[in-house]
Amino acid sequence: MEKRPCISTGQIFSMLFISKIVISMTYGSLLIGDSDIWDHLVSVPISFLLTFLIVWPIYKLFSMDKKMNIMDNIYNLIGKWGITLIFIYVIYYLVICFHTLAVFNNFISNAVNPPISITFLTFILIICSCYGAYKGLEALARTSSFILISTVFSVVFLGVSLFSGVEVINFTPLMYNGSESVKEGVIYMISQSPCIVALAVLLPMGKGNKKRGIIIWNFLVYLLFAMIIVLIIGSMGDFVYTQLFPVYTAAGIGKFGSFRHLDSLYLGVWISGIFLKLSLFFILASEGIKKVFGEKAKKISIVVFGVMMASVSCFPSFFGILKTSVTTWVLFYFLIFLSLVVPSVLIFIKFFKLKRRNNIED
Amino acid sequence: MKIKKSIFLLLFAIILLSFSGCSENSQLHQKLIIQGIGIESIENEYVLTVQALDFKNPSKEDKPSTKILEIRGNSLLNALENISKQTSLTPVYSQNMIIILSESIVKNSGVNNFIDFFIRHFEARPKVKICVVKDRASEYLKIKSEDNKVLTAKDIHDLIPSSLNSDVLHFVSNLKSGLSNSYLSWINIEDKNGLKQVHLKGVGILLEDNLVKFIEKDEALAFMVLKSVPNFGTFVVENKNLGKIICLLEKSDVKTNVNLEEGKTPKYKINLNLEISVFSMSDKLEFDFEEEIKNSIGEEFSKKITALCSEVIGNFLGQGVDVFDFGKILKNSYPKYFKKIDGDWKSHLKNCKYEVVSKVNVIITGKEPI
Numbered sequence: 216m217e218k219r220p221c222i223s224t225g226q227i228f229s230m231l232f233i234s235k236i237v238i239s240m241t242y243g244s245l246l247i248g249d250s251d252i253w254d255h256l257v258s259v260p261i262s263f264l265l266t267f268l269i270v271w272p273i274y275k276l277f278s279m280d281k282k283m284n285i286m287d288n289i290y291n292l293i294g295k296w297g298i299t300l301i302f303i304y305v306i307y308y309l310v311i312c313f314h315t316l317a318v319f320n321n322f323i324s325n326a327v328n329p330p331i332s333i334t335f336l337t338f339i340l341i342i343c344s345c346y347g348a349y350k351g352l353e354a355l356a357r358t359s360s361f362i363l364i365s366t367v368f369s370v371v372f373l374g375v376s377l378f379s380g381v382e383v384i385n386f387t388p389l390m391y392n393g394s395e396s397v398k399e400g401v402i403y404m405i406s407q408s409p410c411i412v413a414l415a416v417l418l419p420m421g422k423g424n425k426k427r428g429i430i431i432w433n434f435l436v437y438l439l440f441a442m443i444i445v446l447i448i449g450s451m452g453d454f455v456y457t458q459l460f461p462v463y464t465a466a467g468i469g470k471f472g473s474f475r476h477l478d479s480l481y482l483g484v485w486i487s488g489i490f491l492k493l494s495l496f497f498i499l500a501s502e503g504i505k506k507v508f509g510e511k512a513k514k515i516s517i518v519v520f521g522v523m524m525a526s527v528s529c530f531p532s533f534f535g536i537l538k539t540s541v542t543t544w545v546l547f548y549f550l551i552f553l554s555l556v557v558p559s560v561l562i563f564i565k566f567f568k569l570k571r572r573n574n575i576e577d
Numbered sequence: 578m579k580i581k582k583s584i585f586l587l588l589f590a591i592i593l594l595s596f597s598g599c600s601e602n603s604q605l606h607q608k609l610i611i612q613g614i615g616i617e618s619i620e621n622e623y624v625l626t627v628q629a630l631d632f633k634n635p636s637k638e639d640k641p642s643t644k645i646l647e648i649r650g651n652s653l654l655n656a657l658e659n660i661s662k663q664t665s666l667t668p669v670y671s672q673n674m675i676i677i678l679s680e681s682i683v684k685n686s687g688v689n690n691f692i693d694f695f696i697r698h699f700e701a702r703p704k705v706k707i708c709v710v711k712d713r714a715s716e717y718l719k720i721k722s723e724d725n726k727v728l729t730a731k732d733i734h735d736l737i738p739s740s741l742n743s744d745v746l747h748f749v750s751n752l753k754s755g756l757s758n759s760y761l762s763w764i765n766i767e768d769k770n771g772l773k774q775v776h777l778k779g780v781g782i783l784l785e786d787n788l789v790k791f792i793e794k795d796e797a798l799a800f801m802v803l804k805s806v807p808n809f810g811t812f813v814v815e816n817k818n819l820g821k822i823i824c825l826l827e828k829s830d831v832k833t834n835v836n837l838e839e840g841k842t843p844k845y846k847i848n849l850n851l852e853i854s855v856f857s858m859s860d861k862l863e864f865d866f867e868e869e870i871k872n873s874i875g876e877e878f879s880k881k882i883t884a885l886c887s888e889v890i891g892n893f894l895g896q897g898v899d900v901f902d903f904g905k906i907l908k909n910s911y912p913k914y915f916k917k918i919d920g921d922w923k924s925h926l927k928n929c930k931y932e933v934v935s936k937v938n939v940i941i942t943g944k945e946p947i
């Protein structure tokens with residue numbers, strides 16, 4: 216029997232919540248282009264409901280056999296031909312790592328501009344993330360508890376500090392210029408939800424009520440998104456559209472008593488979140504390698520992934536890909552294929568295989 | 578196991594090296610902590626006056642001494658780059674508190690030519706206050722106070738009330754919105770008994786990114802009331818029983834609503850909820866004063882302020898200038914109607930009707946019965 220890491224459902228969703236937050240915190244014109252941020256408030260409930268729809272096939276497949284993750288199902292149902300599909304999952308997880316690194320690079324170079332080389336900083340982050348991934352999912356889950364506590368405190372603190380600066384006049388009518396921005400918002404929010412695909416591997420590893428976990432996680436993620444939109448628009452108005460990372464700018468203007476310029480707090484939480492997200496997706500990708508090549512290859516693959524990411528980091532021009540709207544669409548279709556199409560096909564095959572077996576037994 | 582430990586130690590050493598304390602050797606005295614920036618244009622050149630903290634030559638007092646630099650350049654960015662060339666210090670903009678613009682630069686070249694730096698530079702803070710002056714911006718950062726010390730940027734920053742929203746954030750937000758006109762606080766130097774003093778004189782109004790007019794005195798007073806800025810100057814109210822009374826606005830709460838009249842003309846109702854302090858009165862007023870007198874002062878003040886605010890709003894609307902966010906209010910209340918006139922809002926502004934209603938609460942400072 217294969218030994219599987221076992222963590223609680225709460226820990227799984229803590230990791231996924233942090234992974235989602237780090238991208239939400241960099242929400243701004245770099246990732247959404249000219250889209251109207253205020254209209255994205257309408258995109259929030261739509262994306263919230265759509266997420267349930269997209270998660271459903273993964274959850275259904277899991278509930279058919281609670282010990283098998285998506286890769287086990289692929290291998291069992293499609294056989295050796297399924298290896299290609301497993302590799303597609305591995306590629307997706309690595310693409311997400313690359314995307315996260317691209318966000319990190321763009322953010323650091325534009326908003327922080329540190330005196331040390333950004334490539335060097337990226338190397339350090341990759342090394343730390345590989346180490347995190349090497350230590351395994353249980354260790355990462357324990358770390359996520361600490362990161363989650365500091366993240367929640369910081370988010371609440373930032374929210375309170377910005378609340379006094381909210382000006383109602385900045386809340387213009389929703390969809391004033393049509394529904395295009397709402398559509399763009401939905402595409403953006405869904406495309407930036409790789410956690411849904413991560414669930415395909417993580418669900419069998421967790422102990423506890425997964426259905427409740429999904430509902431609470433999804434609700435909190437989009438509640439936070441709505442809060443971010445209301446706070447940045449309310450406190451900055453049209454100034455938001457001049458900023459690449461408005462949430463970071465908003466953190467800089469927030470004040471709470473004698474506390475001012477809370478952007479440093481933002482940075483601390485954000486970088487720890489990036490570390491966690493990278494480690495998690497390295498682990499997920501290595502799970503695919505383990506399924507194909509075995510346990511030993513898993514640990515080696517983490518190092519290989521790290522080297523791959525570090526090599527890409529040597530060419531910062533690659534990270535400019537974020538500025539193209541194609542990126543969002545590619546991530547969106549990729550996600551739909553891996554979380555909706557593949558699991559649905561697997562459910563279909565599994566259902567017919569079970570039916571045929573039952574018929575034979577009868 | 579030994580190899581594993583060695584690898585971890587090596588990684589640990591690499592991480593340690595990345596800490597800024599090891600790699601970043603720039604000391605505080607090697608940095609120029611900018612506190613205030615004055616920008617003006619002389620002979621087609623940008624002239625920048627920078628007030629910064631000088632850690633190289635510390636003063637004998639607790640706080641660091643102030644350094645003033647004047648730098649020139651073909652563009653703002655070029656001038657800013659020249660700071661490090663001229664001083665061999667690294668400029669730090671995150672502690673900047675004020676940007677002083679001379680009238681010439683806002684009127685002639687427009688703000689869009691240089692404001693970008695203060696929006697997008699990674700160290701720029703959106704809450705930095707911004708103001709305009711009629712004379713040279715450099716004078717304000719060099720002016721000396723009574724004890725022969727340079728007036729600090731912090732002092733000038735404190736002169737501008739935060740509630741006036743004369744900061745980069747609101748200024749740029751209005752520029753970007755295309756509906757409301759941007760404005761800047763206007764500060765001025767006055768010579769009193771041979772001593773130069775800086776004070777908040779009024780407001781400079783912009784059309785798009787160019788300065789078009791200054792408002793002062795009663796007009797500025799009404800502007801401040803309508804922007805919920807208290808303590809800007811005093812009002813003199815004539816009372817039939819007491820004669821001239823000096824009133825100071827302690828609190829101003831403004832709520833503006835809009836209704837569409839039958840002919841689809843927007844009508845704004847501006848509700849002023851004010852609180853005034855009465856400081857000087859005639860000798861007739863005793864310690865125990867009647868509520869009736871208080872009410873009559875309130876009524877007189879209310880009449881005066883209502884007339885003044887109405888006049889100022891009328892003047893602005895007549896010139897097609899929207900500094901009181903009437904466009905945004907109409908857009909938020911009647912989006913469908915506003916969509917039809919969106920592109921031509923400024924010309925519709927002239928036809929808008931308005932009504933100012935005020936409610937005044939009078940406080941006789943130091944004489945209120947407990």
